[in-house]
Amino acid sequence: MYKDWNRRPFSPNQRILADFIPKNEQRVLYMTEQEIANELGLSIASVSRFWKAAGFKHAKDFKNRLRFRFESTPSEKMRDVMQRTGSGSLPQKLLEISSHHLEETSRYLNDALLQRAVEALSEARQIYVYSPGPCAGLAELMAYRMARFGITIKRMAPSGHELLETLMHAGKKDVVLAFGFVQLLPETEVILDYAREAGYVVILITDRLVFPRSYDADIVLYAGRGEVWEFHSMVGPTYIIENLILGVGLLSKEHSLRKLDKLQQLRARYGSKLPRS
Known part of the structure; x- marks a missing residue:
């Protein structure tokens, strides 16, 4: 979720959010935009604009992705591999993933x-x-x-x-x-x-x-x-x-x-x- 955040052209305020969110994932999941803005001393407009700048449609889209991460279990991870492999060659798919x-x-x-x-x-x-x-x-x-x-x-x-x-x-x-x-x-x-x-x-x-x-x-x-x-x-x-x-x-x-x-x-x-x- 955060792989390209270091390379995105964030504004100074957006960079504050990009630093805060990964360190406070579980809190952010249940915070409103206003609560995030209050804690960081930013305007609610700055928080609202951040999601699109970070690659998401809006706060709800980000939280859905975050919630999915927390709910991922070993079986879900294995199921993901199986679905990505499908009926193709397992060694070939693993080689592609490893590469x-x-x-x-x-x-x-x-x-x-x-x-x-x-x-x-x-x-x-x-x-x-x-x-x-x-x-x-x-x-x-x-x-x-x-x-x-x-x-x-x-x-x-x-x-x-x-x-x-x-x-x-x-x-x-x-x-x-x-x-x-x-x-x-x-x-x-x-x-x-x-x-x-x-x-x-x-x-x-x-x-x-x-x-x-x-x-x-x-x-x-x-x-x-x-x-x-x-x-x-x-x-x-x-x-x-x-x-x-x-x-x-x-x-x-x-x-x-x-x-x-x-x-x-x-x-x-x-x-x-x-x-x-």
């Missing part, structure tokens, strides 16, 4: 930000990864690959107070890489809050171009996964993670190659005694 997500991710990938993230990871005393839900596989991939460079990654608990058991150790010279998909979780909010006191660097990987509290992260990387009501692919986030892994390896090329050569030597020496997992 779209990769193109979108690449379009918004800022080389300078990516390099900053690579340097932060390379220089970190300790890297922590917050990877709730389906992001767990991305953390596993990152930990496995980075271990080959001699870099250890600590994964944080996905929810609840157990997160604090790891977060309490994060401080200056550390990096916390957090995945923030669809909505702002309380755990992500805690990570962003505590960063101001502890001094660690926060790298946020998100699938929302306008994500709540993203301004509190040091580095924000966007990964396309489709709209909220669509089946969410992990192709885009995987692309980001592999860029980070390879970037770290290239930044310390000689050190990385020595580690990989050592791995190959050990494989040649003990490979016959150890089964491949």
Whole structure:
């Protein structure tokens, strides 16, 4: 819903609305135009004109789309994929969807930000990864690959107070890489809050171009996964993670190659005694 809002020629007042609405979706759903105008110190005419400027017919049209997003369930997302595939080739359709997500991710990938993230990871005393839900596989991939460079990654608990058991150790010279998909979780909010006191660097990987509290992260990387009501692919986030892994390896090329050569030597020496997992 908000993918092109950063590129639309909004007026200053419309830009205020474009910043407010994504951060207050559930409130906006039940607010009148007058209530929105009063809270932001704008005229009701400015609010009324905003919807068309943002690509909607009127406030009701926007709220219907927003309500549909909130009501989207896993079954609705799967049904959407099935309907889009129809009687056609599933592999071909998934390839088209994946290609779209990769193109979108690449379009918004800022080389300078990516390099900053690579340097932060390379220089970190300790890297922590917050990877709730389906992001767990991305953390596993990152930990496995980075271990080959001699870099250890600590994964944080996905929810609840157990997160604090790891977060309490994060401080200056550390990096916390957090995945923030669809909505702002309380755990992500805690990570962003505590960063101001502890001094660690926060790298946020998100699938929302306008994500709540993203301004509190040091580095924000966007990964396309489709709209909220669509089946969410992990192709885009995987692309980001592999860029980070390879970037770290290239930044310390000689050190990385020595580690990989050592791995190959050990494989040649003990490979016959150890089964491949």
